[in-house]
Amino acid sequence: xxxxxxxxxxxxxxxxxxxxxxxxxxxxxxxxxxxxxxxxxxxxxxxxxxxxxxxxxxxxxxxxxxxxxxxxxxxxxxxxxxxxxxxxxxxxxxxxxxxxxxxxxxxx
Numbered sequence: 001x002x003x004x005x006x007x008x009x010x011x012x013x014x015x016x017x018x019x020x021x022x023x024x025x026x027x028x029x030x031x032x033x034x035x036x037x038x039x040x041x042x043x044x045x046x047x048x049x050x051x052x053x054x055x056x057x058x059x060x061x062x063x064x065x066x067x068x069x070x071x072x073x074x075x076x077x078x079x080x081x082x083x084x085x086x087x088x089x090x091x092x093x094x095x096x097x098x099x100x101x102x103x104x105x106x107x108x
Contacts, residue, residue: 032067
């Protein structure tokens, strides 16, 4: 899965161009979908994700945190299924805390 495939899937579904300079609702929602899917299914940086649609990293952060909550979640799920992402990407990675480390200031 790469950024170009995700961008093409979103553009095809919404019938828009994501690298357009338009700030209307349809384009901003489409870019937010692209940002979210790219962040979930690739290991690219925010800078690289934004560069694909002529935006900077702060636009990617804003789109994920503030705009994605207004996007139609059914559309998001449909596009996710259209991408036919292997099941391994849907698992949650759990990281364990290292609580058993004890730090003391005693000198022996």
